[in-house]
Amino acid sequence: MRSLKTISVAVLVITLFLAGSCAEKELPTSPCTFDIVVELVQATKVKFFVIPSNQEAYYYVDIIEPEEADYDLPLDEVITGRLDEDKLLYEELLRNGDPVTNFEDMYLFRETRSFFGKALRDDADHRIVIAQIDPDRRVPIGTPAEMRFHTRGLKRIEGQHFSVTIENNLLVITPSVKGVPYAWDYVSKDVLDDDYRGNQEMFLYDLMAMYEEYNFTSFASAVGTEVWDLDKSVSPMIEGETYVLAVAGYEDGEFTSEVYSILFRYRKSGSQILRPSGDE
Amino acid sequence: MMKRLQFLSMLILGLFASGCQLPEREYVDFTTFHVTSVKSSFVYQDDGSLNPGIRLMEEPSLLQRDPQTKVASASVSDIARNLLGSLNSNKVDLVVGTYAGHDTDMSPLVQSGLLVLPKSGPVKNMIIVSHYTIGANYECPSETFSLEAALAAKGYAVVIADYIGFGVTAHRIHPYMHTESTARSVVDMALAVKPYLAHINRRPESDKVILVGYSQGGSTTLAVMDMIQDEYWDVLPIKKVYCGGGPYDLAATFDFAMSEDVTGIPCAIPMIVQGVNEGAKLGLRMEDFFMPDLLAHYDDWINSKMYTVSQINTMMNAKALHQIMTDEGRNKSSKETARLYKSLMINSVLDFIPMAPVFMFHSRQDDTVPFVNAQSAEQFFKGDPLQYDFGDYGAHAMGCIRFLSTISKEL
Numbered sequence: 001m002r003s004l005k006t007i008s009v010a011v012l013v014i015t016l017f018l019a020g021s022c023a024e025k026e027l028p029t030s031p032c033t034f035d036i037v038v039e040l041v042q043a044t045k046v047k048f049f050v051i052p053s054n055q056e057a058y059y060y061v062d063i064i065e066p067e068e069a070d071y072d073l074p075l076d077e078v079i080t081g082r083l084d085e086d087k088l089l090y091e092e093l094l095r096n097g098d099p100v101t102n103f104e105d106m107y108l109f110r111e112t113r114s115f116f117g118k119a120l121r122d123d124a125d126h127r128i129v130i131a132q133i134d135p136d137r138r139v140p141i142g143t144p145a146e147m148r149f150h151t152r153g154l155k156r157i158e159g160q161h162f163s164v165t166i167e168n169n170l171l172v173i174t175p176s177v178k179g180v181p182y183a184w185d186y187v188s189k190d191v192l193d194d195d196y197r198g199n200q201e202m203f204l205y206d207l208m209a210m211y212e213e214y215n216f217t218s219f220a221s222a223v224g225t226e227v228w229d230l231d232k233s234v235s236p237m238i239e240g241e242t243y244v245l246a247v248a249g250y251e252d253g254e255f256t257s258e259v260y261s262i263l264f265r266y267r268k269s270g271s272q273i274l275r276p277s278g279d280e
Numbered sequence: 281m282m283k284r285l286q287f288l289s290m291l292i293l294g295l296f297a298s299g300c301q302l303p304e305r306e307y308v309d310f311t312t313f314h315v316t317s318v319k320s321s322f323v324y325q326d327d328g329s330l331n332p333g334i335r336l337m338e339e340p341s342l343l344q345r346d347p348q349t350k351v352a353s354a355s356v357s358d359i360a361r362n363l364l365g366s367l368n369s370n371k372v373d374l375v376v377g378t379y380a381g382h383d384t385d386m387s388p389l390v391q392s393g394l395l396v397l398p399k400s401g402p403v404k405n406m407i408i409v410s411h412y413t414i415g416a417n418y419e420c421p422s423e424t425f426s427l428e429a430a431l432a433a434k435g436y437a438v439v440i441a442d443y444i445g446f447g448v449t450a451h452r453i454h455p456y457m458h459t460e461s462t463a464r465s466v467v468d469m470a471l472a473v474k475p476y477l478a479h480i481n482r483r484p485e486s487d488k489v490i491l492v493g494y495s496q497g498g499s500t501t502l503a504v505m506d507m508i509q510d511e512y513w514d515v516l517p518i519k520k521v522y523c524g525g526g527p528y529d530l531a532a533t534f535d536f537a538m539s540e541d542v543t544g545i546p547c548a549i550p551m552i553v554q555g556v557n558e559g560a561k562l563g564l565r566m567e568d569f570f571m572p573d574l575l576a577h578y579d580d581w582i583n584s585k586m587y588t589v590s591q592i593n594t595m596m597n598a599k600a601l602h603q604i605m606t607d608e609g610r611n612k613s614s615k616e617t618a619r620l621y622k623s624l625m626i627n628s629v630l631d632f633i634p635m636a637p638v639f640m641f642h643s644r645q646d647d648t649v650p651f652v653n654a655q656s657a658e659q660f661f662k663g664d665p666l667q668y669d670f671g672d673y674g675a676h677a678m679g680c681i682r683f684l685s686t687i688s689k690e691l
Contacts, residue, residue: 099665218613234622
């Protein structure tokens, strides 16, 4: 019995050893530099990659906007200040007995990662800041890196507004300005009130941002008159539930008009608009 | 500002989930767990080797691998032998029973599952296991002794529900990767077993439960956590969650498979399409998605529940997406595929804030459930109490062994 156990343990050890020795691993504290590749800058969003030279290194990453107090500080001070804030928060969680895990798992990144910053200020300078962090001492090590970028201004389509009708559960959206794209979707009013405090603009913004991440904006955007069968919704419609439809001009990942909304009550036998756009 | 860097919008996925509300859940009687069979088994044999009756995870991508990997696969059982370490009781009771659960439309549905108890000694906690992908009904928890069940020998009550489509509901299509219904099965069984344990005087020393799941079970486990937090925190407070190798972000997994035109688990493609279609009642037509050979056979290969994942993969004899799915099925901007894709987004489990510590495990070499899932999860949960163990831990099944070994050491 003992010999079999020994063999089994040996197999495990050898396997783990082989797996671990495929490549000579760097340590998290080995020197690391960062490549920051900005993939896309829009008016309120940025997509970028961070490629650390040492894939084992832990790093901190953030975006700073001009109105933030530390925007004009030297990079070292920015990193130290922000890391101190995270450490304070972490200590507070520990004191409160809240569930926590390793500091590095909670706040730092490792390996090549892509990031998507959103809800940025349009037509403004921004700084992406990155620093390698010693996970044990929780202090910056090496030379931090940064990349500055400027968000473009928001574009507006003059005179764009929308009319919406529902007949036999066919939802029809007609834009006043033809030939330009717009985004739309609907959500239960209760959910909108609970999760977005009724803010349909934030709802539609977040929704479209998520669709962008999945390259799926085509599902919720249209050009010209849009006809949609409510009875074929992906999420089952709830009988008698009140929904909010939000619609706005949308191009290149940004709204090009105000967000218009209507309230409607879904009924299998025939939905009814409760509040047309502009009456909120 | 850091929250602006998150990959996914929690609120939006919350909206999706809420928008996916189903008719009011009918409350069922959880006070009776109907035992249908009890048998005793053991974990280790006298020579110290693992009981050969304990079923290990198959390596789903074995079909595409070279003979060298088969050698590695063979070593899985060797490695599994000592993974549990010291035991409280080598002998365990396997209690099979039925419980009152919920169907995909929330109507009552009798389901089955397995409760495993140490033969002797106190019960420390209830471990709620969400099982990984299976194909044959004889692999389901109520019909087999799976490796996760062996954790009972450490002094725990291990509860493993049969998902809808297995056990006493084997005649049904399994709503594969429909997180709401699979998580509901798991939670319903835990709720049923809890009073049963008190009834047989095996009430755990602590009310806190431990959630465990790998692969499909990994993402289901996060959905179970979310469900318990929302609905049953007072009844099933969570001590810790262990999830490994899970497809947490199905839409990203779809994108990854499409861009690579390959999958490490071919049978998962039809299982996901018909499973999500069944669970979410999308009304999709399989002929819009499946290539002719698959279309002609998927009902036999998958829904007969006669074949294991590896056997189905072998019969499918295809690993490229274009061999499995139609052009329209692979084009997410097409009307019907877009509906499926949105449903995959809804079925993401990255949409809540954990209220208990979570250990997340993934092997970078996992070609069955791509590592992109773990990265998406980490990005989403940054700032939450998740501990990550991502490493070069071999293929999917090998990762499972290591995952369970890690848990066993902690228990």
